[in-house]
Amino acid sequence: MISQTQTPEPLRVVICGGGRTGHLNAVLFKQLPGVEVRLLTGNDAVVAAHNTGTGIQALLPDGGDISARLDGISSNPGDIMSDADIVIVTLPAHARMDLLRQIAPYLPTDKPVYVGAIPGFCGFDWLAENILAENANVVIWGMKDVPHTAFELDPGRSIRMGGAKSVLHVATHDRETDTARYELAGHFKRLYDAPVVLLDSFLEITLTPGNPIMHSSVIYGLIGPFGQWHNRTFASPICWWSECPEVGAYFLERCDAESQALCSKIEQVLAADLSSVRPIKDEIVDAYGDQIIDRHTMLSVLRSNRAYEGIRAPLVPAGQNKTGLIMDPQSRAFQEDVAFGLALLVEMGRRLSVALPHIEEIFDWSVAYMGGLKASSLDYFPANWPIESNGS
Structure with a gap:
């Protein structure tokens, strides 16, 4: 000092x-x-x-x-x-x-x-x-x-x-x-x-759970193939946390479990201590404490967190002679969280033969929705990062 x-x-x-x-x-x-x-x-x-x-x-x-x-x-x-x-x-x-x-x-x-x-x-x-x-x-x-x-x-x-x-x-x-x-x-x-x-x-x-799996899971739950607004437009803006659908919380929990499994494999292969990378529900509860009214489930944590109130999903006019709003494929939820966040997890899982079925499902759908990857974290992912074949 x-x-x-x-x-x-x-x-x-x-x-x-x-x-x-x-x-x-x-x-x-x-x-x-x-x-x-x-x-x-x-x-x-x-x-x-x-x-x-x-x-x-x-x-x-x-x-x-x-x-x-x-x-x-x-x-x-x-x-x-x-x-x-x-x-x-x-x-x-x-x-x-x-x-x-x-x-x-x-x-x-x-x-x-x-x-x-x-x-x-x-x-x-x-x-x-x-x-x-x-x-x-x-x-x-x-x-x-x-x-x-x-x-x-x-x-x-x-x-x-x-x-x-x-x-x-x-x-x-x-x-x-x-x-x-x-x-x-x-x-x-x-x-x-x-x-x-x-x-x-x-x-x-890099592996701390956050926006890449949170945003993409909720969007998938809203407008993905199982979502209430699949192939439909929104009549008005929505708050994607307080109005998170059950299927969005479902996919978030499963993506988080897959992310934790990936961390466990990386700890084995690289002899790294990733004990600080905790489940996302625990991270949210610790970060916001008493601002969360109901901590019972992932869905209740998202919906009852007062810190999340009023945060709107990234919607834009549907265009092409359509009425209503759609998710903006140019928003950070896609261009950052998918192209630079989920892409890393998918590549790590592929390199280490860790099954990430829910993460990959959301990633593939999101990439299609945003019209393909332009720049992404795969542009700088280390070529010499560990590769482990199946059965090794």
Whole structure:
């Protein structure tokens, strides 16, 4: 801890992504002595607000607020990557490939640069290793979840802060040294109030159950071949958690069981400790506690979680002379959760001969619904990752 009489060494943070997480972290970091914060965003409104001299305000849970004017905001990585110590990627998984390619030529080369993602799911360690192969000084990391919830974003102007996580779980690429991990933990101790736990393996982040199986299972239960809205349109918006169908919860439980079986096989093959990767119902209950009214079943947990109230499914007009709404195949629920989340699980199961019938069923249907895979996590899945034939 730096005393008030000491001048802290400068810590230069570049946040990539002008969404809720990027805005809130930027404002919070600027409250800290010696921390410089720059934001890389393709949102012209955020850049314009900064150029007019307007700061960003964070509205706090207790009714107060804090504000900050960042040290730079630009859509050009060449403007703000100079001397970066930490680069935090907050873009969705399907946008990270292009982002890393854009920033790679501008990263400093004369010191360690800690490049990571919040959250670090969808195999960010493999993606960064693939694209930043020529940047030998880069230390790759990821955070298991966002450090705070955030909502009500007014780009470039304000963001509302929700609850903070009590503990932050961070992993580094398996190649990183103990020295690099120690220095990274020191940076996070300076940036965040919550304690940081360094995980043993990045797979603990990659395999943590979350949106890829949650979103895809509920969508499949709604509009898949067994769903009430199969080949039909919605007359009005729906909230996909409080209105989750029974068949959606059914598939979610089975996908989660298959994911746990995959973890068990990976533990055997790689001698990895994945005990932190727990069943999804337990993860939800622990995360939201008393906000869940009925914890009896997966369905009741989803439907009675007050934190999920009002969250609408991604619907768009049906078009083609049809009335009503359909699931948006361009939404993150497909382009991120399926193409970069489920695709990883399916490939891991194939490599290790682990049966994932429900996950594969939903994956195949989802890929067909979204018109096929364009970019996906299979573009950077390691070719040398373990392969185990049937009967081995």
